[in-house]
Amino acid sequence: MSIKPAYMTATLAKGLDVLEALSDEEEAGLSDLARKMGLSGPTLFRLLATLAACGYVQKSAANRYRLTLKTWEIGARAVRRIGLREQAHPHMERLATELDETVHLSVLQGDGIVVIDKVDCANPVRVDTFVGLRAPLHGSATGKAILAFLPEATLDELLPSRLLRHTDATIIDRAALLRELAQVRRAGWARNREEWRPGVCAAAVPVRDATGTVVAALSVTVPSSRFANDVVRDRLVPALRRAAEAITREVTRKGQ
Amino acid sequence: MSIKPAYMTATLAKGLDVLEALSDEEEAGLSDLARKMGLSGPTLFRLLATLAACGYVQKSAANRYRLTLKTWEIGARAVRRIGLREQAHPHMERLATELDETVHLSVLQGDGIVVIDKVDCANPVRVDTFVGLRAPLHGSATGKAILAFLPEATLDELLPSRLLRHTDATIIDRAALLRELAQVRRAGWARNREEWRPGVCAAAVPVRDATGTVVAALSVTVPSSRFANDVVRDRLVPALRRAAEAITREVTRKGQ
DNA sequence: CTTGCGTTTTTCATATTTTGAAATAGGCTT
DNA sequence: AAGCCTATTTCAAAATATGAAAAACGCAAG
Numbered sequence: 001m002s003i004k005p006a007y008m009t010a011t012l013a014k015g016l017d018v019l020e021a022l023s024d025e026e027e028a029g030l031s032d033l034a035r036k037m038g039l040s041g042p043t044l045f046r047l048l049a050t051l052a053a054c055g056y057v058q059k060s061a062a063n064r065y066r067l068t069l070k071t072w073e074i075g076a077r078a079v080r081r082i083g084l085r086e087q088a089h090p091h092m093e094r095l096a097t098e099l100d101e102t103v104h105l106s107v108l109q110g111d112g113i114v115v116i117d118k119v120d121c122a123n124p125v126r127v128d129t130f131v132g133l134r135a136p137l138h139g140s141a142t143g144k145a146i147l148a149f150l151p152e153a154t155l156d157e158l159l160p161s162r163l164l165r166h167t168d169a170t171i172i173d174r175a176a177l178l179r180e181l182a183q184v185r186r187a188g189w190a191r192n193r194e195e196w197r198p199g200v201c202a203a204a205v206p207v208r209d210a211t212g213t214v215v216a217a218l219s220v221t222v223p224s225s226r227f228a229n230d231v232v233r234d235r236l237v238p239a240l241r242r243a244a245e246a247i248t249r250e251v252t253r254k255g256q
Numbered sequence: 257m258s259i260k261p262a263y264m265t266a267t268l269a270k271g272l273d274v275l276e277a278l279s280d281e282e283e284a285g286l287s288d289l290a291r292k293m294g295l296s297g298p299t300l301f302r303l304l305a306t307l308a309a310c311g312y313v314q315k316s317a318a319n320r321y322r323l324t325l326k327t328w329e330i331g332a333r334a335v336r337r338i339g340l341r342e343q344a345h346p347h348m349e350r351l352a353t354e355l356d357e358t359v360h361l362s363v364l365q366g367d368g369i370v371v372i373d374k375v376d377c378a379n380p381v382r383v384d385t386f387v388g389l390r391a392p393l394h395g396s397a398t399g400k401a402i403l404a405f406l407p408e409a410t411l412d413e414l415l416p417s418r419l420l421r422h423t424d425a426t427i428i429d430r431a432a433l434l435r436e437l438a439q440v441r442r443a444g445w446a447r448n449r450e451e452w453r454p455g456v457c458a459a460a461v462p463v464r465d466a467t468g469t470v471v472a473a474l475s476v477t478v479p480s481s482r483f484a485n486d487v488v489r490d491r492l493v494p495a496l497r498r499a500a501e502a503i504t505r506e507v508t509r510k511g512q
Numbered sequence: 513c514t515t516g517c518g519t520t521t522t523t524c525a526t527a528t529t530t531t532g533a534a535a536t537a538g539g540c541t542t
Numbered sequence: 543a544a545g546c547c548t549a550t551t552t553c554a555a556a557a558t559a560t561g562a563a564a565a566a567c568g569c570a571a572g
Contacts, residue, residue, distance in 0.1 A: 007305040007550090009366045009530070011559070016310045023330040026337060031519060040561050045521070049263040054272045055366050063520065063568095067334040069372070074279040075328020076388020081282060085388075086376075109325045110311050116325075120342075129315035130342075134331020263521085265532070265559065287548055296532050301550070319549065 014039065019056060019071065027066040082107065084216060085117050086180040087250045088207070091243045092119045092218070099239055101220040102126050105207070106142040108150075109134070111158055113142045113217070127200050127221045138163050138177055139196035140168050140203035148184035149206050149214040155181075169195045189237050190217075192226060201227035205240045210252040212242050218244050258486035270295065271303050275312060275327065283322040338363065340472060341373050343506045344463070347499045348375045348474070355495055356458035358382050361463070362398040364406075365390070367414055369398045369473070383456050383477045394419050394433055395426055397460035398473040405462055405470040413435075425451045445493050446473075450480060457483035461496045466508040474500050476482040 021037055033225060034044040051057040056070045070091055079085065088105050096103045096119040105117040115133040120126065137143035137158060147155060163172040171177045184190040192202045204219035220236055262267040277293055278284060290300040304321055307313040312326045335341065344361050352359045352375040361373040371389040376382065391415060393399035405410060427433045440446040448458045460475035476492055 007302045008309055009267050009271070009302050009306045011265050011267040011529080012271035012303060012306045013310055015265070015271065016307075016312065019330060023333045029519085041520075042522085042561060043559075046263045046265050046559080047268060050265045050268045051272075053264055054269055056272065067330070069331055069334055069363070069370055071327040071392060072331020072335055073365065073370055073388055074275060075323070075325055075331050075385070077279045078325055079328055080386050080388060086408040089376075107325070109329070114325055114329055120345075130332070130336050132329055132336065134329060267558080285548080297549075298532060298551085299530080302530080 008213070013046075014043075015051060018044065018047050018051065018069070022057065022065060022067045023071075027060070027064045029064055031136065031205065033065070067113055079116055082116070082215075084207075084209075084247075084251065088216075088247045089117060089119075091246050091250070092117065095119070095218075095239060095243045096121050099220060099236060100127065101222050101226070101236070104129065104142065104219045104221060105216055106135070106146075107216045108137075108146050108158075109122070110230060111160070112136055113140060116216075125223055125225075127197075127223060129221060136164065136166065136196060138172075139166050139192065140219075141190045141192035141202035142219045144181060144184050144190035144192070145204040145206045145217040145219070146214060148181040148190065166196045167198055169193055172196060191232065193227070199224050203232050203236045203240060205237070205244045207244045208248045210248070218247070267303075270299075271307060274303050274307060274321070278313065278321060278323045279327075283316070283320045284322055289508050330456070335372055338372070338471075340463075340503075340507065341467075344472075344474070344503045345373060347502050347506070348373065351375070351474075351476070351495055351499045352377050355476060355492060357482070357492070358385065359476045360385065360398065361472055361476060362391070362402075362475065364393075364414075367416070368392055369396060369402060370436045372472075377415055381479055381481075383453075383468070383479060387479060392420065392422065392452060394428075395422050395448065396475075397446045397448035397458035398475045400437060400440055400446035400448070401460040401462045401473040401475070402470060404437040404446065422452045425449055427451060437492055446494065447488065449483070453480070455480050457460050459488050459492045459496060461493070461500045463500045464504045466504070474503070 016035070017037065021033060030044060030048065031041060034041050037044065039047070048057060048059070052059050052065075056068060057065050058068050059065055085105065092103045092105060100121045100123050102121045103119045104115050106113040106115045112134045115129065115131055115135075118129060135143060137147055147158070150158070159174065159177070163170070163177065164175065165172050171180065183233065188243055189203060189205045191204075192200075194201060200221060201220045201224050202219050204217045206214040207216040207217045207218050218240055222236075273293065274289070277289060277480060281486045285295060286304065290297050293300065295303070304313060304315070306322075308315050312324060313321050314324050315321055315396055341361065348359045348361060356379050358377045359375045360371050362369040368390045371385065371387055374385060391399060393403055403414070406414070415430065415433070419426070419430065419433065419456060421428050427436065427499045445461045447457060447460075448456075450457060456473050457480050458477045460473045463472040463474050464469040465471045474496055476496065478492075
């Protein structure tokens with residue numbers, strides 16, 4: 001993974017790659033991993049020993065390695081610093097109950113969005129998601145709701161020249177996406193109709209902080225069967241908007 | 257941080273230390289951090305460049321560095337693999353409502369416990385905690401509830417020879433702690449009376465998986481003023497126990 | 513109990529990488 | 543414009559990481 005800019009300590013990069021590789025699997029053996037990553041046995045052995053010594057990885061009696069929760073712990077502090085989550089949560093619960101749909105709070109992270117909190121609905125027919133889930137910017141309602149309010153320069157950096165196709169409905173034409181983003185800006189909400197995962201739709205609104213900057217997005221993720229246009233317009237979007245505004249007020253109050 | 261066992265690639269260890277150092281602060285400048293960590297400017301510069309290239313760190317226009325959510329994202333997958341959380345959450349909500357106290361789900365991680373989920377109570381007088389919080393094994397109800405059911409060998413490894421004192425009430429005598437753990441085993445629940453943080457008490461019960469192994473602990477964290485003995489015995493503990501059993505049943509069912 | 517294969521761990525000489533001093537370039541303040 | 547602090551770049555020296563090969567395991571099958 002990752003490009004190689006001028007200054008780069010190779011060993012650290014390799015170690016981080018190991019971390020990432022491990023996060024893909026329940027657990028892994030040394031030689032398997034070495035093959036998969038193109039590292040020599042001894043090298044990976046030492047990287048893993050270091051990761052283990054630093055507490056990022058655990059080695060079982062059977063010589064299998066797995067991630068500990070240390071990365072998560074470190075990251076949790078970063079998430080906590082965003083704040084927002086505690087203040088948003090009660091509103092998300094209310095929303096999930098009112099709409100009986102799964103509600104997500106997500107933020108921009110790298111070239112995608114990441115779900116930092118969610119509240120499941122009671123409805124047994126629901127989409128499988130989880131806190132920590134990453135979604136593409138151009139293929140998610142959340143992504144579009146955030147993209148639409150970004151400075152143009154940032155947007156250019158974030159959008160790759162070739163938008164990846166995930167389903168038949170994915171918007172891969174840059175101009176078309178920009179048109180849609182303009183529409184999102186006008187309407188104040190974004191939608192995703194099976195553009196990333198078949199059968200999955202969503203509606204999202206931006207969440208602003210006290211200064212009016214968009215810092216996150218609030219969304220409901222809905223199976224296609226329940227995503228009729230009028231329901232979205234008359235039920236989902238108004239409720240989302242109310243919740244987002246309530247969150248902003250909350251943050252503004254708490255902020256001072 | 258961290259000891260230096262035989263096999264250890266120094267560069268990776270340094271890079272990980274940088275990650276940890278950054279997690280302590282909102283953001284940091286290069287020279288400050290270099291001083292604080294005892295690294296030379298250029299070295300830290302390269303480590304940060306690598307961390308940035310790999311997406312773990314972001315560099316602002318003003319040359320300030322801060323963690324991204326990448327560590328959290330990686331860790332979130334590990335947490336997700338534990339499962340448990342989704343299944344436990346509804347029971348935790350019920351418990352928080354019933355008792356009007358903050359409920360935590362925590363697991364063993366390194367030489368402490370880490371909160372992997374929580375549900376706040378409505379009561380405005382409550383203890384400040386957060387998902388991702390780490391607590392000492394011997395100074396928390398959760399820690400004791402987990403310790404008590406560990407194989408003796410593991411327990412020996414986990415408990416340092418000198419238990420750290422956090423408050424006047426902290427149990428720092430190993431023999432006393434072992435006696436208390438025996439008591440926890442007998443009673444099936446553990447308590448913490450201001451042993452870690454002044455004013456903060458808690459009661460915890462172990463959570464077992466389908467095989468009967470203790471995999472987590474469920475706890476209520478309560479300000480001292482509400483932690484009367486009879487309340488704990490008659491109200492908190494029975495409710496905790498019911499919830500923990502319900503979670504175990506849930507996990508057992510879902511597992512097959 | 514032995515043999516043998518696959519894995520992990522250790523050793524070690526070599527090549528590479530990392531390192532920090534010093535020089536350079538930016539920024540910001542006065 | 544001068545001064546001070548921080549970030550970057552360069553570069554030769556020094557420390558480190560590297561992988562081949564050897565050694566140690568662990569395990570399954572004979």
